[in-house]
Amino acid sequence: MGCLFTLQFVGAQLPSAPILFIATGLGVALDLTLRRWQPGIIGALGRLHFDEAVRQLLRDLLVVLGIAHLSGIDTVARLLMVGGLLACYAAHFACRALAVLVRRSRTLPVVTRNIDTADLGLSPAPPRLLLRPAHRMPLLQVPATLGMLLTAVADRAIWGLLGVGTSLVLLSGCAAHLATWLLPGKRAPGEERTLAFFQGWLDSYRPDVGIYFSGGSGTAYQANMWLSTLSAVAERPLVVLRERGMVQQIAATDVPIICVPRVAHLMLLERSTLKMLLHPANAPKTSQVLRIPTIKHAFTNHGESDKLSSCNPYAKVYDQVWVAGPAARKRYAVADVGVDDRDVVEVGRPQLAPIRPWAGRPDPDRPLTVLYAPTWEGWTNDPGNTSVLLAGENIARALLADPRVRLLYKPHPMTGSVNRRAGEADARIRALIAETNAERAARSDRAGRGVRSERGSLATPPTATDTVAAEPARGRGEGATSAEDRAELARRTEELNRLTARVFRPGADEVERMMRQSAPEPGRAEAVEAAMEAWRAAFWAAQPRDAHLVLTGSRPDIYSCFNQADLLISDVSSVAADFLASTKPYAVVNTSGLSEADFRAANPTVRAATIITPEAPEIPALLAAVADPDQDTLADERVALQTYLLGPADPPSLTRFAEATRALSAEADARRSRQTRLASGDSDVELPIPRPSGHRITG
The missing domain is CATH 3.40.50.11720 (3-Deoxy-D-manno-octulosonic-acid transferase, N-terminal domain)
Incomplete structure (x- = not known):
């Protein structure tokens, strides 16, 4: 960008119409391209106060300088051209001022979703071009810039006047159109009206x-x-x-x-x-x-x-x-x-409740599925918070080295948000998984070619390790990811997105979204739940049964991953406690620096877990115990710990939660009743003021 401005200046000073034309045209194209593909750079320039208006003004001034040096246009035409150019910028800044006013008028004191807002008379937002100067200025100023460049090349004022006039009409039209959103027909409701609507909705709902x-x-x-x-x-x-x-x-x-x-x-x-x-x-x-x-x-x-x-x-x-x-x-x-x-x-x-109980042993018809779900580094940045930093790669390598294992890697969504090194370690784990999948696919291809050829044509027989490792890969190619499965997943995804996606046109603001998201249709929640359950089934069916997966985002959810896993490896987090609802084997990584005895004493959640140290030498024995339940010595301990951590199974958790809700709501009702009686002058009200002994003061 700096080079192009320099070339413009050189072209205007020499003067050279070709250099001026090319440099200016490339400058406008670069601005529009960066806005489309590298908005971060444009944002950085704006923070340096070198925003779109300043850049375009500099370009136009250099073109005007070039016209002064290159053409013999009379003074009146030159003044009209420059005056029109200044009027374009006046219209642009008027549009910016109106955009500020419109945004403020459309910033409501209360924003809603799933509430009928028809009584508020909300209107759609203005087009994005009217509200965003970074989109508007370079684009609408193209006619003026092009017209002045043609004037510099052809030495005819008519091109510059036409171009400047066109840009002035466009920018003035934008300002006039945007101003209509401040008129009663489109203006958003004011604070008083919005709050009155909100209060009325609370009273009725x-x-x-x-x-x-x-x-x-x-x-x-x-x-x-x-x-x-x-x-x-x-x-x-x-x-x-x-x-x-x-x-x-x-x-x-x-x-x-x-x-x-x-x-x-x-x-x-x-x-x-x-x-x-x-x-x-x-x-x-x-x-x-x-x-x-x-x-x-x-x-x-x-x-x-x-x-x-x-x-x-x-x-x-x-x-x-x-x-x-x-x-x-x-x-x-x-x-x-x-x-x-x-x-x-x-x-x-x-x-x-959606977590399925343990069947007692892994499904023999599929690979041993291990879910590695580490937590994030936390605000304190303690190395003991997440295993990703000190142990993640070792755990991943140990799991990926076992041909029986299928790894599901689901990192915490905030991994790397505080400690950059945690994000880098996460990226390396993902790279290991991608590399292993590629190697398995290559072995599968080689094995497939060997099966199709005559046995005698093989130069050397495969080793035992190659044979074992190739079997899951061949299984993957034999239908675990069939076209029917992929088509079903695509169909279920489309259905779920249709029910859940909130798709708005570009430029929609919170008022327009509030207007579009009115009260939902009856039965939508049940339809979403059914679609989500169908999507989960289709997702897992469409995955190659031996391929390692990196799972990010909200789909599939962590509980769906629990149901797929035969073993969980995690950190000291709620994931381990929740996984106990299944009573399946689990392991917790100790990167705290404590001894195993002290680590278990400090963290009751790991009482029934296998403890993994940063070098992860425990992985082979752990996998053997999961594959053969006779070697699992912690099964009874997991059942006992499940009750200790999650409470009894009877009555169900939802029943206990509902009872607690009713009880606390009743306390709120009782307080309102007491306050009403006190306000009416009733002095015979028992006041619930607790003493250290638990007695109440009456009065």
Whole structure:
């Protein structure tokens, strides 16, 4: 870009019409190309205040300089051309100012999903070209630039005047069209009207139980895992968010979703019928909703493990802390962080219902499937948090070296977000898997050619190792990934995307998305669940049965991977605890530096696990024990630990969760009743003020 500007300057000063023409044309083409293919560079230039308007202005000034040196155009024509050019920039900046006003007018105090907003009279967003100057300026200024270049080459003012006039008409038209979004017909509703609508919706819908979530990009899974449970236990569920970008990250659901960014507007929930909120995560903005006294709050967390984050002192701000089983209750007691044991409620883990129980031995008709699901490095960057850094590659190599094994690698979605080295280690593990798959495919091809040829034509017989390794590869080519399976997966994917995908036109803003995402059709949730189950079956059927897989994204979900795995290798995280719902063998990697005895003592979750050290020498013996259940000495311990970590199987977790929901909602109702009686002057009200002894003060 710098070279092209320099060439423009040289062409204008020499003067040389060909150099000026070529350099300017290439400069415009480069700008448009970078905008399309390398937007990061354009963004960096903008942060340096060398944005699209400045770049185009510099180009046009150099062209004007070239015209002054190259042509004999009279003063009047030159003044008209320059004046028109300045008018183009005036129209451009007027459009930018209008874009700011339109964006502000379309930034609503409350954003919704799955709520009928017809009464608000929302309108579609303006075309993206009108709102984004980086798209508008280089493109609409092309006629003016081209016209002036032709004037410099042909020495005729008419081309420059026509080009500048065309750009002026286009830019002025953009500004005029954009201004219509500030007129009553298209203008978004104001704050007062939107809040009145929101309050009216709360009064008519009358929510009772909700989820409260605040978080950054990539954390939506923490709320998504509780959506099905919320739908099952609440009559009129609600999801309350605080970040606008999170609205579209929540998974497909029929539950009404509201996003209330400002605290003042969040306080409208105090006048609603909402009785309690579930909190899947601690967040700075959680303290804001805790100010609402009419709502009870239960901390459910998004997973339980032996990490310090699973007994965060912040948990004592909630009315209750809901945990899976006795292990978490003891974890809080041992941590001594101020959480009253009377406020800890054991509800199990309702989300684990889809996990199938262990059959007792691996399926002999398929390879031994190992799921390696390490956690991420965490905010503390402790080497003991994730095994990816110190042990990941060793574990992957040991598993990939065994021809019986099929590896499913599912890293935590936030891997590498804090520690760059963790991301690099993750990339190396993926490369190892790709390399092994390529080698297996090559061996399969060689084996296939050898089978098709006469036995006597083989120069040397395959070694025993080659033969064993080639068998799964040949199985892969013999139908495990048939055309029918792939077609079925494509069909199921299309069906699921149709039900769940939120596809909007380019340039759609939150108001347009809010308008399009009105109340869902009845039965959509059931249709999505059925489509998801069919997709899972089609996905696994379409995968080569011996190919190693790297699984990222939300599909397939971790519980679907559990059902495929014969063995889990993980870190100290909720993944290991959840996997115990199947009672299948599992292993936990110890990269903490502790001895095995101290590691087991510090982490009850690993009590029934095989402990793997960073060099991973334990892998061969572990695989042998999984393949032959007679060598599995931890089966009974896993069953006992399952109850300790996740609670009893009877009554079911969802039943216990529903009972806890009803009980805490009843406390919210009781408080409202007491406050109403107190406000009416009733002095005979029992006040629930706890003493250290547990007595209540009456009064």
